[in-house]
Ligand SMILES: Nc1ncnc2c1ncn2[C@@H]1O[C@H](COP(=O)(O)OP(=O)(O)OP(=O)(O)O)[C@@H](O)[C@H]1O
């Protein structure tokens with residue numbers, strides 16, 4: 001078989017999968033967002049009325065903005081918390097690395113729903129914080145702590161993503177040749193400076209992978225807010241789900257999904273650009 | 286002493302053994318060395334003899350188990366690696382993959398806070414010094430092995446260290462490039478006048494480049510001397526064997542004659558120059574003879590006789606393996622000049638081994 005033929009054998013199957021499960025649904029959603037209704041005759045009518053409605057609906061936009069902030073906060077927090085964990089595993093754990101890695105990963109093997117529900121208990125009125133505060137005399141009667149707030153959503157999400165972010169950062173850190181750190185010391189860097197100038201830049205691929213791994217699904221998240229977010233913790237994903245499942249307004253749902261996708265791509269572009277700019281020259285370190 | 290760039294006093298490093306480790310490796314064992322300022326000093330020894338560990342102890346990447354490192358007379362036990370006035374060229378170069386060549390070279394000056402304009406000028410100078418003026422904007426991965434090696438050198442030299450530590454810097458290069466870089470490195474060292482502590486396991490390289498060589502084995506320094514000293518007057522059998530090819534023959538001290546000493550072996554006798562240490566008559570010793578210093582003559586010449594067993598043509602020389610009466614084999618090399626060497630003796634010929642007294646080296650057992 002010639003090179004071109006082999007190439008097609010290699011990229012053929014994934015190309016077909018992508019076409020069937022990504023490209024076609026996207027086209028479908030795009031076309032749905034331009035229909036008047038979900039069923040029957042309305043489904044055959046083309047209109048841009050939903051675009052007008054979305055543009056006029058400030059509540060939707062506010063929610064998208066807030067969800068974006070929430071997703072950003074969640075990803076940043078997860079990365080910040082996961083980095084020391086990964087760093088310890090890569091450079092300091094020594095012989096205990098396997099054990100610690102298991103301790104990190106095993107909880108993640110239980111169902112996602114269970115882990116979120118566990119937080120519902122922990123933050124609830126019979127939960128750890130409530131009981132502790134009562135025992136300390138700081139609170140008189142049982143009351144949920146943080147439960148049904150956006151903070152609870154962030155806490156629960158950060159908790160469930162942490163191992164999945166620690167792993168790519170660990171992988172990136174582990175690939176760093178320790179001789180590079182010795183070279184940095186040799187050239188006059190105290191340990192913190194070697195970290196900033198060598199370790200950190202070389203771990204950027206892992207950090208970026210972890211960040212996007214959290215950011216992308218969190219922006220569209222609707223299960224966690226539904227369980228621990230309460231009225232204030234509603235996210236954009238929840239109203240998309242409402243459009244499909246309750247309002248049965250599939251065109252609006254499709255449109256909102258597309259807007260979210262566009263917002264996500266725009267933001268990612270912005271972040272990548274920012275990272276490039278930052279990497280250009282950090283004259284201070 | 287003020288002339289010493291580096292002084293090692295009873296330097297010892299044992300790995301493991303910290304928390305019930307089964308293995309306990311004594312990598313460096315009581316090394317005493319004084320390295321002069323401006324010297325090209327080489328640590329030479331077989332793989333695993335502790336060369337890298339010694340270098341890392343000087344650089345401060347390892348803490349000595351016992352003993353001390355002094356640099357320019359200052360004890361280094363309390364000085365961390367990043368404050369020591371030395372720089373290292375790593376065996377695998379250890380260039381920063383995320384930085385360009387120029388940024389790599391600028392790393393040291395930048396850490397020390399040198400102003401940008403001055404820094405840029407110095408970087409260009411350093412790259413010119415290693416004859417790579419045009420690759421500053423490339424990433425290390427876009428350079429050949431030899432070029433990377435030079436960048437590593439520039440990155441270290443730009444800091445004008447008191448001592449430059451080089452760990453087999455030419456190890457990854459092919460033979461031709463290696464030879465060329467040896468010459469370049471030597472010239473560079475003379476040009477910048479920095480003390481070089483150079484690690485290699487290649488004896489030819491050590492002989493060609495060094496002012497002095499320390500021959501190491503098993504964590505210990507066996508002999509320190511100029512290339513001529515360690516080659517011509519090896520202190521131990523190991524040194525004689527490791528540097529160049531050597532024939533070892535058991536012999537007995539017979540009698541003194543002037544400043545010479547007659548030694549008897551099975552199959553004849555040889556005259557050696559009187560060694561420095563006093564030897565008893567009848568004492569068993571080992572003779573060390575370099576193949577290229579042995580001449581062959583037809584068997585009627587007297588002295589030490591044997592029979593040619595093997596003749597191998599190796600271009601510049603012909604290599605003869607001669608079997609002595611004792612059964613011991615001696616290798617002799619004759620240069621292929623005119624009638625000498627090739628074709629002069631054949632397998633089965635009886636020959637006499639001739640060796641000038643100064644070239645018969647007596648090792649006390
Ligand atoms: N970090 C370490 N932990 C345990 N043992 C070590 C460590 N580093 C070196 N050793 C051991 O110490 C001894 C000396 O090693 P070293 O690297 O100094 O040898 P070397 O002379 O540089 O050899 P080579 O020519 O192969 O590079 C070896 O037996 C090695 O296995």
Ligand SMILES: [Mg+2]
Pocket residue numbers: 336337338452
């Ligand atoms: Mg080594």
